[in-house]
Amino acid sequence: MNREKSITINGKRFSLEAGETVLEVAQRNGIDIPTLCYIEGSMPTGACRICMVEVKGARNLLPACATPATHNMVVETESERVIQSRKMNIELLLASGNHNCLTCEANGDCVLQELAYRYQVEIVRFPESPVRYATETSNPLIIRDFSRCILCGRCVQACNEVQVNNAISYGYRGTASKIVANGDLPYHESDCVFCGECIRVCPVGALIEKPSRFQGRPWEVRTVKTTCPYCGVGCQIDLHIRDNKVVKVTGTEGVPPNFGSLCVKGRFGYDFINEPERLTVPLIKEDGQFREASWDEALSLVAERLGEIRSKSGPDSIGVFSSAKITNEENYLAQKFARAVIGTNNVDHCARL
Ligand code: SF4
Ligand code: SF4
Ligand code: SF4
Structure with a gap:
């Protein structure tokens, strides 16, 4: 005898796992019950009432996010009653403030807007x-x-x-x-x-x-996935780019180590990229004053001086500091330069953990 517990959703039977809610069984089986307040992994609050479903034998509609799935339960997620309830709820939310x-x-990335479209709430x-x-x-x-x-x-x-x-x-x-x-x-x-x-x-x-x-609608930006340079955690981030300019940073959803979360630096610390005060040419200090120089001149001077110091005092008399405000690839090159070219492990970074 098959003792597996099961639930019927929209006429199909699905197995149950202990402690699952109706919403969790539905999501696990690709049935889309809309939600507004639900956060996966957090205690369900049932606040928004958008995920209401019809359960056979229950007098009222029940919130799928907060209703335990039980053996032989029969659920409808898009019945006429459910749809009317969702439409009314969406109308009330749209009337609750300024939703122009x-x-x-x-706009274009709003769950309430998506729901109004899905349930054709025109008035x-x-x-x-x-x-x-x-x-x-x-x-x-x-x-x-x-x-x-x-x-x-x-x-x-x-x-x-x-x-x-x-x-x-x-x-x-x-x-x-x-x-x-x-x-x-x-x-x-x-x-x-x-x-x-x-x-x-x-x-x-x-x-x-x-x-x-x-700075740009969702469909006007492209995203580039990269690693946040600010510390050793290595959070995955998406750069939102419009006209070759970073206009927003978000955490990459669903991947470790951050699973979409960020700290203030990772999320907001990108304004320096387009800062007009950034140096664009090398500067050489002479008689206490900086003057602009070509890359060839600046690199030759640095190579000459580092060579002199290394010969006179040894490689460990030199240290290399890199920065969270350069690319990860440039940081890799900086440590490689210190270790393989100069011959020292004196390497440090402003965001070292
Ligand atoms: S609509 Fe946004 S700001 Fe308002 S309670 Fe929900 S998450 Fe918070
Ligand atoms: S996009 Fe969403 S939050 Fe913004 S006005 Fe429209 S419905 Fe309201
Ligand atoms: S930005 Fe402030 S209010 Fe928002 S989650 Fe972080 S600490 Fe809380």
Whole structure:
């Protein structure tokens, strides 16, 4: 006798693993139940009610993310009742603030927008709620647009459970609800460390990288995967590039060691790339003053001086310092130059762990 426990979703039977929710069984089997507040690996909150499904024998629709899958359960994920519920929910969310997508930074990369399209929500029958809280633009890195916040709580879970920074929480009650930092301080006056994890998980345009605003729509940028140069952890990052300029950095999803998370340096520390004050030609110091020089002249001078020092005092009298602000390949060459050409292991880097 087959004792395997199973569940029926949309007319198909699937095996159950102990402790799984309806959403987890569905996801494992390629059935797309939409979510807004769910974060894989975090405690489900059931806050957004988008993943509601119809369970045979249950009076009400149930949130798939928070409903344990049980043996012989029969579930419909796209029944007429479910679709009507989702449509109503989407309408209410669209009416809950300013969801005119035209200049929203999330346009083209917004779960609420995708859901409105998927469920063909063409008309919002409810009046738009007045904007209660002004957009916070007072720090240089993160914009908080409360008019677009749908209070899904993903940012709170990401900050508290994923990054364990505990910088933000729900504040106030009812229609006055707001995501607050340290009792409602601006981010830069709170415990926020600007890791940007909250931006990463926000499903709409309520949290925005300030330096990236108006720098390009998702379809206007190409991404290049690379390794963050700032420390020895080796986080994988995606450079978002438009017109040959880095306009945003995000963590590469689904790969170690960072699985999409970053720290403030990895996420925001790229402004130096296009900084007009960067040196573009070599400088040689003469009589206390720098003058511009050709690469040939500068390299010849450095080779001559290093050769003299090495002959006179030995290779270990020389040290080579490299930088997180050059490429990984250049850093490799710098250590190779120190070890193989000069003959010293005196190599260091500003981000050494
Ligand atoms: S958050 Fe999404 S739905 Fe709202 S305005 Fe921005 S793109 Fe549109
Ligand atoms: S930037 Fe990081 S620390 Fe600050 S609120 Fe967002 S997740 Fe929390
Ligand atoms: S800021 Fe974004 S992630 Fe946080 S509650 Fe609002 S919509 Fe959700």
